[in-house]
Amino acid sequence: xxxxxxxxxxxxxxxxxxxxxxxxxxxxxxxxxxxxxxxxxxxxxxxxxxxxxxxxxxxxxxxxxxxxxxxxxxxxxxxxxxxxxxxxxxxxxxxxxxxxxxxxxxxxxxxxxxxxxxxxxxxxxxxxxxxxxxxxxxxxxxxxxxxxxxxxxxxxxxxxxxxxxxxxxxxxxxxxxxxxxxxxxxxxxxxxxxxxxxxxxxxxxxxxxxxxxxxxxxxxxxxxxxxxxxxxxxxxxxxxxxxxxxxxxxxxxxxxxxxxxxxxxxxxxxxxxxxxxxxxxxxxxxxxxxxxxxxxxxxxxxxxxxxxxxxxxxxxxxxxxxxxxxxxx
Numbered sequence: 001x002x003x004x005x006x007x008x009x010x011x012x013x014x015x016x017x018x019x020x021x022x023x024x025x026x027x028x029x030x031x032x033x034x035x036x037x038x039x040x041x042x043x044x045x046x047x048x049x050x051x052x053x054x055x056x057x058x059x060x061x062x063x064x065x066x067x068x069x070x071x072x073x074x075x076x077x078x079x080x081x082x083x084x085x086x087x088x089x090x091x092x093x094x095x096x097x098x099x100x101x102x103x104x105x106x107x108x109x110x111x112x113x114x115x116x117x118x119x120x121x122x123x124x125x126x127x128x129x130x131x132x133x134x135x136x137x138x139x140x141x142x143x144x145x146x147x148x149x150x151x152x153x154x155x156x157x158x159x160x161x162x163x164x165x166x167x168x169x170x171x172x173x174x175x176x177x178x179x180x181x182x183x184x185x186x187x188x189x190x191x192x193x194x195x196x197x198x199x200x201x202x203x204x205x206x207x208x209x210x211x212x213x214x215x216x217x218x219x220x221x222x223x224x225x226x227x228x229x230x231x232x233x234x235x236x237x238x239x240x241x242x243x244x245x246x247x248x249x250x251x252x253x254x255x256x257x258x259x260x261x262x263x264x265x266x267x268x269x270x271x272x273x274x275x276x277x278x279x280x281x282x283x284x285x286x287x288x289x290x291x292x293x294x295x296x297x298x299x300x301x302x303x304x305x306x307x308x309x310x311x312x313x314x315x316x317x318x319x320x321x322x323x324x325x326x327x328x329x
Contacts, residue, residue, distance in 0.1 A: 001015045001016065001019075001042075003040055003042070004033060004036045004037055004040060004042050005036075007036040007039065007040065008029075008032040008033045008035070008036035009032065010029055010032060010033060014029055014033065015033050018030050018033040018034070055114055056111070056112055056113060056114055057086060057087050057088060057114065058087060058088045058089070058090060058111070058113045058114060059078070059082050059087050059088070059089050059090070059113055059114060059115055059116070059117065059297070059300065060089075060090050060092065060104075060108035060111075060113040060115070060116040060117070061075060061078050061079075061089055061090065061091050061092065061116070061117045062092045062094060062101065062104055062105065062108070062116060062117070062118045062119060063075055063091065063092070063093055063094070063119050064093075064094050064095070064096045064119050064120070064121045064143075065093070065094075065095065065096055065216070065217075066091070066093040068216070068217075068242075068244060068272070069272040069273055069274065070242070070243070070270045070272050070287070070289055071119065073272070073273075073289035073290055073293070074119075074141065074142070074289055074290075074292055074293040074296075075091060075293065076290070076293065077289070077290040077291070077292070077293025077294050077297070078117055078293045078294075078296065078297050079091075080293075080294075081293065081294050081297035081298065082297055085297075085301055087114070090108060090111065090113060092104035092107075092108065094121045095121075096121045096122065096215075097121060098121055098122055098123065098124070100121075101120075101121045101124060101127060102127060105127045105130065105131065106130075109130070109131065109134060109136065113136070114136075114137070114304050115136060115137035115138065115139070115300045115301075115303065115304050116131055116136060116137070116138045116139075116300075117138075117139050117141055117296050117297065117300055118131075118138055118139065118140050118141065119140075119141050119142050119143055120140070120143040120145055120185070122182070122184050122185065123184065124145055125145050125147055125148055128140065128145055128148050128150060129148070132150070135307065137151075137300055137303040137304050137307065138150055138151070138300075138303075139151040139152070139153065139296045139297075139299050139300045139303065140152045140153075141153050141154070141292060141293075141296045142154060142155075142187060142292070143185050143186060143187060144186050144313075146186070149311050150311055151299050151300070151303055151311055151312050151313075152311075152312070152313045152314070153292050153295050153296045153299065153313075153314050153316070154187075154313070154314075154315050154316070155287045155288065155292065155315065155316045155317070155318050156315055156316070156317055156318055157186075157187045157190035157191050157194065157318075158190045158191070158193050158194040158197070159194065159317075159318065160191070160194065160269060160285040160287070160318035161190065161191035161192070161193070161194025161195050161198075161239070161241070161269065161285070162194040162195075162197050162198045163194075163198075163285060163318070163319075163320045164194070164195075164198075164239050164267045164268075164269060164283075164284075164285050164320065165178075165194065165195050165198035165199060165239050165267075166198045166201075166202075167267065167283070167320055167322065167326065168237045168239065168265060168267060168326065169198060169199075169202045169204070171265070171326065171327065171328040171329065172328050172329035173236050173237040173265060173329050174204055174236075174329075175210075175233070175234075175235045175236045175237070176195075176199065176204070176210075176235060176236070176237045176238070176239060177210040177211070177212070177228045177235035177237070177238045177239070178191075178192060178195040178210065178211045178212070178238070178239050178240075178241070179212050179214050179220075179221055179224045179225065179228075179238060179239070179240045179241060179245050179249065180192045180211060180212070180213050180214065180241045181213075181214065181215065181216040181241045181242060181245075182213065182214075182215060182216065183213050187241075188213075188216075188241060191241040191269060192211060192241075195211070195239055210228070210235060212224040212227060212228065214241075214245055215245075216241070216242050216244060216245060217244055217245065217248070218244045218245065218247055218248035218251070219248060220245060220248065221240055221244060221245025221246060221247065221248025221249045221252075222248035222249070222251050222252045223248075223252075224245070224248075224249070225238060225240075225248065225249035225251075225252035225253065226252045226255075226256075229252060229253060229256055229258065229264070230256070234264075235264070236264065236265065236329055237264065237265040237266070237267070237326070237329075238264065238265075238266050238267075239267050239269075240266065240267070240268050240269070241269050242268060242269050242270050243268035243269065243270045243271065243272045243274070243275045243282060243284055244272075245268070246266050246267065246268030246269075246275075246282055246284065246325070247268070247274070247275075247278060247282070249266050250266055250278070250280075250282075250325065253266070260280050260324075260325055261280065261324065261325055261326050261327035262327070265283075265325065265326040265327055265329075266282070266283070266325045266326065267282075267283045267284060267285075267325070267326055268282050268283070268284040268285070268325075269284060269285045269287075270284065270285070270286075270287050270289070271284045271285065271286035271287060271289075271321055275321075275323070276323065280323070280324035280325045281323035281324045281325065282323055282324075282325045283320075283321065283322050283323045283324070283325045283326040284320075284321055284323070285318045285319070285320055285321070286318060286319050286320075286321050287316075287318050288316050288317075288318070291316060292316060295314055295316075299312065299314070
């Protein structure tokens with residue numbers, strides 16, 4: 001800054017005011033300072049300035065699986081909205097690994113980000129408590145943590161799963177199996193609840209061995225579907241609790257020389273981009289992925305500005321998208 005001041009013929013204080021916009025400076029002096037900064041290739045230390053001003057203009061985003069485009073879409077919305085607010089984003093992918101989640105959460109805290117948007121990998125209560133203990137704003141997305149009071153953005157998983165299974169019932173299916181996600185996670189629990197609710201309302205007995213817990217990934221869906229489809233009396237339809245597992249289910253059916261949807265109807269959940277281009281195109285429950293990211297980011301911005309706001313929970317609606325993977329029995 002001293003070199004910039006000398007080259008521009010101004011005081012160091014004037015350079016500081018131009019960089020930090022802390023006091024009006026004449027256009028002539030400002031132009032001289034900016035020209036000197038450009039000539040010397042001077043880059044202000046944003047971290048040091050941020051620490052002095054108690055803001056780094058940076059948000060942390062903790063996601064469980066960036067290879068799943070559901071979370072990638074949410075991450076994109078967070079980045080877009082943060083940029084509009086003048087914030088940068090540090091993205092951390094935990095691979096649903098609690099140890100990585102702990103390391104990343106500590107790293108974000110040490111970097112003094114202004115807030116964190118958090119999608120849990122599982123039993124993540126301790127990490128969120130640690131964030132809150134440091135008075136760092138946090139918004140929980142998609143996977144609520146039951147005992148934690150925090151700003152939360154979710155979608156209506158139970159009603160969405162009910163709509164998926166009810167669609168299969170309406171087109172004549174009665175032998176309907178469910179491939180769930182990890183039942184440690186609330187969305188997985190709620191989607192099984194929606195499955196059970198639709199079956200019970202239709203008077204169809206729910207067989208517990210037709211509910212198989214998996215991992216929200218293609219490989220897990222494939223393995224669970226092979227289990228179901230190689231039984232003596234296989235299901236005529238499968239509700240997979242996310243699109244990746246539904247795609248794995250279709251792969252398993254094709255490996256067994258089954259036709260989709262002639263021999264088996266499949267419905268997923270999320271409506272990731274691949275679902276509409278897959279063959280056959282996937283019937284699924286569309287979540288408002290981008291909107292979830294936007295709302296979560298705006299909610300975090302409000303929390304940063306006003307830490308004393310009461311905690312808020314926003315639940316968004318889903319809707320059924322019927323494509324080629326489901327058909328009347």
